[in-house]
Amino acid sequence: MSAYAWMWVAIVAAGVLSWATKHAGHSVPESWLENPRVHRIAAFVTVALLSALVAVQTFASGRSLVVDARVAALAVAAVLLWRRAPFIVVVVAAAGVAAGLRALGWG
Amino acid sequence: MARLTLDRTRQQALSVSVATGAYGISFGALSVAAGLDVWQTCALSLLVFSGGSQFAFVGVIGAGGGAGAAVATSAFLGLRNGFYGVGLAPVLRPMRGWRKAWAAQVTIDESTAVALAQPAEDLPARRAGFWWTGVGVFVAWNAITLLGALLGSRIGDPADWGLDAAAAAAFLALVWPRLAHRRARAVAAASSLLALALTPVAPPGVPVLAAALVAIAAGWGHPRPEEVPE
Incomplete structure (x- = not known):
């Protein structure tokens, strides 16, 4: 097979694996979830993964940790959330702070 | 009141779809630069539909890696989506057939986050959050992937707009x-610190996935019910 055809095989394989992973989560038997311990862990898992995602999206650049415009933007977002600002205000303000600082040549 | 919550949910879903979808332009451009053609690039967005996995796939190819390594890396980065399905069980079940197949395809960071950000007692808002965000990001991500693949490097970096x-x-x-x-x-604090501590030393994907260990530790004992996030 040509390299081009192999690339298509890889793309379809990646798609099937991605979907199967997602589908497996939705197929965990109901009886497992009735176990209080599994139920509690499942509730904490989303908080844990999404918090880790925020941290990585804020500080990671490849495999190094950096302090740049994103950190300032997230700090502003956190203050706005604490002040109970609406979702869209938080998101637009974060984008504005990051874009503004970069336009000024920082981060 | 219920109507107000639904409107707020849809507003969140729409904002998240636009912000996430805009990143499709980076993916499309990067994928073509890595040597995939426009059709292959669009197929990745349609079939894999998980940003981290897709960037990893074309990253490996662009760096001269093999197709097998690209598939393995992308599958590994997608593992967290499996946990999301478990966390979403109380919101989405029961589901069967095509509905479940589609729910699986649009189970990503964004749809999970918007669903679970809605009040725990408001099941319709949580469901609406999941479906509106999942389908919204799917449409935006795929449309803008095509745009990025066609325009290639002629467009700017989304980071210039602060989209990251x-x-x-x-x-x-x-x-x-x-x-x-x-x-x-x-x-949340322990997960963030663990992910950052692992970032310099662990392969991509491990830092975020390792946060699941924190969740296991937190849920293993006997926290009072009100301490467990709904």
């Missing part, structure tokens, strides 16, 4: 309501 910070801020805003109790805040 907007995405992180959106996730922060979506996790925020679930941090009402001290235990949830401790889990």
Whole structure:
């Protein structure tokens, strides 16, 4: 097979694996979830993964940790959330702070 | 009141779809630069539909890696989506057939976050959050992937518009309501620190996935029910 055809095989394989992973989560038997311990862990898992995602999206650049415009933007977002600002205000303000600082040549 | 919540949910879903979809332009451009053609690039967005996995796939190819390594890396980065299905069980079940197949395809960071950011007692809002965000991001991501693949490097970097910070801020805003109790805040802090500590030393994907260990530790004992995020 040509390299081009192999690339298509890889793309379809990646798609099937991605979907199967997602589908497996939705197929965990109901009886497992009735176990209080599994139920509690499942509730904490989303908080844990999404918090880790925020941290990585804020500080990671490849495999190094950096302090740049994103950190300032997230700090502003956190203050706005604490002040109970609406979702869209938080998101637009974060984008504005990051874009503004970069336009000024920082981060 | 119920109507107000639904409107707010859809507003969140729409903002997240636009901000996330805009990143499709980076993916499309990067994928073509890595040597995939426009059709292959669009197929990745349609079939894999998980940003981290897709960037990893074309990253490996662009760096001269093999197709097998690209598939393995992308599958590994997608593992967290499996956990999301478990966390979403109380919101989405029961589901069967095509509905379940589609729910699986649009189970990503964004749809999970918007669903669980809605009040725990408001099941319709949580469901609407999942479906509106999942389908919204799917449409935007795929349309803008095509645009990025066609325009290639002629377009600017979304980071110039602060969209990387907007995405992180959106996730922060979506996790925020679930941090009402001290235990949830401790889990969030420990997960963040663990992910950052692992970033320089572990392969991509491991830092975020390792946060699941924090969740296991937090849920293993006997926290009082009100300490467990709904």
